[in-house]
Amino acid sequence: MPQNRICALFDISYPIIQAGMVWCSGWKLASAVSEKGGLGIIGAGSMYPEVLREHITKLKKATDKPFAVNVPLLYPDIDKHMAVIEELDVPIVFTSAGNPSTWTPWLKERNIKVVHVVPNVKLARKCEEKGVDAVVCEGFEAGGHNGKDEITSMCLIPQVADAVSIPVIAAGGIGDGRAIAAAFALGADGVQIGSRFAATRESSAHNLFKQAVVKADDTATRLTMKQVVPVRLIKNHFYERVEQAEQRCADAKELRVLLGRGRAKAGIFEGDLDEGELEIGQISGLINDIPSASDLIDRLLDEYRHAVVTLPQLGPSSPN
Amino acid sequence: MPQNRICALFDISYPIIQAGMVWCSGWKLASAVSEKGGLGIIGAGSMYPEVLREHITKLKKATDKPFAVNVPLLYPDIDKHMAVIEELDVPIVFTSAGNPSTWTPWLKERNIKVVHVVPNVKLARKCEEKGVDAVVCEGFEAGGHNGKDEITSMCLIPQVADAVSIPVIAAGGIGDGRAIAAAFALGADGVQIGSRFAATRESSAHNLFKQAVVKADDTATRLTMKQVVPVRLIKNHFYERVEQAEQRCADAKELRVLLGRGRAKAGIFEGDLDEGELEIGQISGLINDIPSASDLIDRLLDEYRHAVVTLPQLGPSSPN
Numbered sequence: 001m002p003q004n005r006i007c008a009l010f011d012i013s014y015p016i017i018q019a020g021m022v023w024c025s026g027w028k029l030a031s032a033v034s035e036k037g038g039l040g041i042i043g044a045g046s047m048y049p050e051v052l053r054e055h056i057t058k059l060k061k062a063t064d065k066p067f068a069v070n071v072p073l074l075y076p077d078i079d080k081h082m083a084v085i086e087e088l089d090v091p092i093v094f095t096s097a098g099n100p101s102t103w104t105p106w107l108k109e110r111n112i113k114v115v116h117v118v119p120n121v122k123l124a125r126k127c128e129e130k131g132v133d134a135v136v137c138e139g140f141e142a143g144g145h146n147g148k149d150e151i152t153s154m155c156l157i158p159q160v161a162d163a164v165s166i167p168v169i170a171a172g173g174i175g176d177g178r179a180i181a182a183a184f185a186l187g188a189d190g191v192q193i194g195s196r197f198a199a200t201r202e203s204s205a206h207n208l209f210k211q212a213v214v215k216a217d218d219t220a221t222r223l224t225m226k227q228v229v230p231v232r233l234i235k236n237h238f239y240e241r242v243e244q245a246e247q248r249c250a251d252a253k254e255l256r257v258l259l260g261r262g263r264a265k266a267g268i269f270e271g272d273l274d275e276g277e278l279e280i281g282q283i284s285g286l287i288n289d290i291p292s293a294s295d296l297i298d299r300l301l302d303e304y305r306h307a308v309v310t311l312p313q314l315g316p317s318s319p320n
Numbered sequence: 321m322p323q324n325r326i327c328a329l330f331d332i333s334y335p336i337i338q339a340g341m342v343w344c345s346g347w348k349l350a351s352a353v354s355e356k357g358g359l360g361i362i363g364a365g366s367m368y369p370e371v372l373r374e375h376i377t378k379l380k381k382a383t384d385k386p387f388a389v390n391v392p393l394l395y396p397d398i399d400k401h402m403a404v405i406e407e408l409d410v411p412i413v414f415t416s417a418g419n420p421s422t423w424t425p426w427l428k429e430r431n432i433k434v435v436h437v438v439p440n441v442k443l444a445r446k447c448e449e450k451g452v453d454a455v456v457c458e459g460f461e462a463g464g465h466n467g468k469d470e471i472t473s474m475c476l477i478p479q480v481a482d483a484v485s486i487p488v489i490a491a492g493g494i495g496d497g498r499a500i501a502a503a504f505a506l507g508a509d510g511v512q513i514g515s516r517f518a519a520t521r522e523s524s525a526h527n528l529f530k531q532a533v534v535k536a537d538d539t540a541t542r543l544t545m546k547q548v549v550p551v552r553l554i555k556n557h558f559y560e561r562v563e564q565a566e567q568r569c570a571d572a573k574e575l576r577v578l579l580g581r582g583r584a585k586a587g588i589f590e591g592d593l594d595e596g597e598l599e600i601g602q603i604s605g606l607i608n609d610i611p612s613a614s615d616l617i618d619r620l621l622d623e624y625r626h627a628v629v630t631l632p633q634l635g636p637s638s639p640n
Contacts (some may be wrong), residue, residue, distance in 0.1 A: 004632050014634055051337040121538045121605070140460065141472040149398075149539045152461040152472040154493030155602045156504065159538045162606075173474030179635075182474065182502035185627045189602045218479045249569035282475045285441070301635040307505045311628050312324050314334055314500075314541045 005167040006190030009113065009133060010066050011090060015190035016180070017169060018160050018197045020070025020094055021144065022046035022081060022279070027055040029047070031062035032293035038131040046265065049080035056088045064154060066091050068115070073098025073143075083239035086110055094136065097145060100127045117171070119147025121163045126172045128164045135164065136192050139172030141279030142193050146223055146230045156187070161187025175283035177303020181311075193300075195281035198268075200293045206271030212278060218285035227252040228259065234278035238263065293315030321545050325487040326510030329433065329454060330386050330412060333357030336500070336617060337489060338517045338630035340390025340414055342366035342599070343588035347375040349522040351382035352613035361388045361414060366585065369400035376408045386411050388435070392465075393418025407429055414456065417465060420447045437491070437501050439467025440476070441483045455484065459492030463515050463601030466543055466550045472505065474529065481507025494604045496601035497623020501631075513620075515601035520613045526591030532598060538605035545570040550580065554598035558583065 006015035018025060018033040020043035030040030034286050042059065044052050052069070059067055069090050074097045082103065085093060093107055096117035107114045108131055117136040118124045124135045137160040139153030140146065151159075161168045170183035171192035183191050198205055199213045216234055220310040223232045224242055233239060245258055259277075267276020291299070326335035338345060338353040340363035350360030362379065364372045372389070389410050391401050394417045402423065405413060405494045411493055413427055416437035427434045428451055437456040438444045442454045457480040459473030460466065473492045490503035491512035503511050518525055519533045536554055543552045544562055553559060565578055579597075587596020611619070 005633075017631075079480060139472065141475050150495055150542070151538055151602060152459065152474065154459065154473045155461050155495075155538065158496065158498050159605055173472055175475075176476050176478065177472060178506050181505035181631065185501035185505055185632050186498050191608065199355065201476065218471055222470070247569075249567075282471060285475065285479055301388065304634050308628075308631050311504050311631075312335075314324075314624050 002318065004189060005045065006134065006169065009167060010039050010068075012039050012066055014297065014301065015169075016300060017041065017068075017190060017192040018293070019171060019192045019194035020044070020068070020255060021194050022264055024198045024203045024205045025070075026204045027059035028204065029197060029200065030055075030060045030067050032200075032202045033297070034059075034065040034067045035063040036294045036297045037065070038297055039066060039068060039092070041068045041070050043070050044081050045070065045075060046269075049077055049084050053088065054079055055311075055312045056084065056090060060088070068092035068094050070094040070096065071072065071103075072096050077101075078179075081158070082106070085112070089247060090148060100130045100132050104130050104132055115169065118160070119161050120149045120151060124160045124164050124168075128166050130165065134167040134169055134189075136169040136190075138172050138221065139170075141232075141282040142172035143198075143221070143232045144286070145280040146232055148226070148230060151224070153183070157183060157186035159189050172281065172282050175281075175286040177300045177305070178307045179283070180300060181307035195284050196287060196300075197293065198248040198280060199284075199287050199290050200296055201290060202293050205268050208271030208273055209268050209276075209278065212273055213280055213284045213287055214289065216280070216287070218282075220285060221280060221282050223260065227300055228255050231277065231279060232281060233267075234280055234284070236276075236278055237274040238277065258307075263293045322568050324509060326454065326489065329487060330359050330388075330461075332359050332386055334617065334621065335489075336406065336620060337388075337510060337512040338613070339362065339514035340388070341514050341518055342523045342584055344518045345390075345521045347379035347382065348524065348525045349517060349520065349613060350387050351379045352520075352522045353517070353617070354379075354385040354387045354436060355383040356614045356617045357385070358617055359386060359388060359412070361390050363390050365390065365392045365395060366589075369397055371406050373404045373408065375408060376404065380408070380612050388412035388414050389454075390414040390416065392416050392439070393422060395575060402426070405432070416456075420452050424450050424452055435489065436583055438480070439614045440469045440471060441479050444480045444484050444488075446483045448486050449631055452486065454487040454489055454509075455480065456491050457508075458491040458512075459490075460543065460607045461540070461552075461602040462492035462602070463497075463518075463552045464599040466552055468546070468550060471570035472542070473503070477503060477506035477508050492601065493603050495601075495606040495626070498627045499603070515604050516607060516616065516620075517613065518600060519604075519607050520593075520616055521610060525588050528591030528593055529588050529596075529598065532593055533600055533604045533607055534609065536600070536604040536607070540596040540603075540605060541600060541602050543576060543577065548575050548582045551597065551599060553587075556587075556598055556605070558587075558597065581626045
């Protein structure tokens, strides 16, 4: 069997990528995942440039395995983030929330591998044209900021896989090994897992936030704030205020005032479950414990293998 | 390998169920699917009782294989529908859009197998308690009327499979054999496929509607009319009017007036692509032709087998 394309691209053992997540994925989580043979990602979206420098430096002391940094392209200090990334020889950058044309040439000139997050087929094709090495196709069920197209993983993965020849990483709704098998069956070459890693021991999220993820059921999250930037979060008091404002036709300006600043930090990092922005994916309904990242990866692989070997044989004749 | 639970329950060859769909799935489509070894469903939602009688009678002349009728429980003439179902010895009934307590005992007393459509874990559990034989868990990506919870197939299938011991049928986002493999990996025992069968030769939809499904891309549909009853449809002129009304905070009453009567018939059966309600799933972006139902089932099985045998082996040791 040929080597998996994502393992080959990143020089890793398993095509399991831990998503870069604000206030969750610092050096502790990313180094644990990379050391285990997956790809750990430091989420730069919640870090000042000097904080990012500290996290990269600590990660490199903890593991010599490949890792990545996720940079949301709309953040104001992006030039400084990219300077840190270049200076500290980060081998792989995941870019999101922006135009893949902006930074891809600069990163490729420096021999940094580039992955861009896409919500639809059109942007996946554009990424391939612009020289991106792989795309993450992120479904409607994913936590945190999300696209406006509302395309689910089940629909997005096969259409992106058909549209581009570069490797495709599935994200959104992947909480166990069954979903990894599903993503591969749909045409993905790898998976990016967020919510499940947010509720691990090495995640830097507040314990109350992790407990809220564990308690969440299948209906606990909602994609909201669509007039500003769509975000999936656990329904809490803050969410109810947003819904009330939207029901009386509040405009984007009013919603921005209601959102204010620092709500994601308050919810995820400081554990304010009522007024914080509890960004997490819909699959949190499936998450029932807080394991170590290493144990989680062992479990995901076991579940994957079990899902694959128990697939039924359909039809009168066996496959070629 | 033990027999598939859905094949055993319905006495069919393949665990592939053609969804009951208004204006698409009459006796021609349902008999073609059942004759091929899947389960064909007559969609009673768009039929007067005497029309349903005619379709069941014609189906039974065309095939002696098992088939089902789908009955939306909120339709006004439901007593008459059920009387026709009893009189003509329909072996299996799929109920949706209502309470599984209402008709399950009556159907079970008559030795009719009952399947209920659910959008979340809570209703799946209730179905099992009430003696339903199997549940269809329908994801956010599904076409036509949909639940309010917006849970995608990737998240819903494994959580429902974990919650109940009766067989689980996955619906929503299944357009090819890759998605059948994904649904089984996630824990489903069978699949219910709507959109893909809506664009077959035997579907009674208007040819212009079928062409619109073929032309649709990944971003073509939207779940809308959430204040009245959520429905997924192709974005057209009618949809734009709904969106404009919602943007100025129109209430449910105004939206009902805008919807009026007969829009689904106009769109699907009469081919009014501008003003009709073009109910179809998000996976229509993947649908590019109008095959016969028999050829489609052969293709789905081939794609399934290919998806299964090409799944990568992950991890240092092989399974078992």
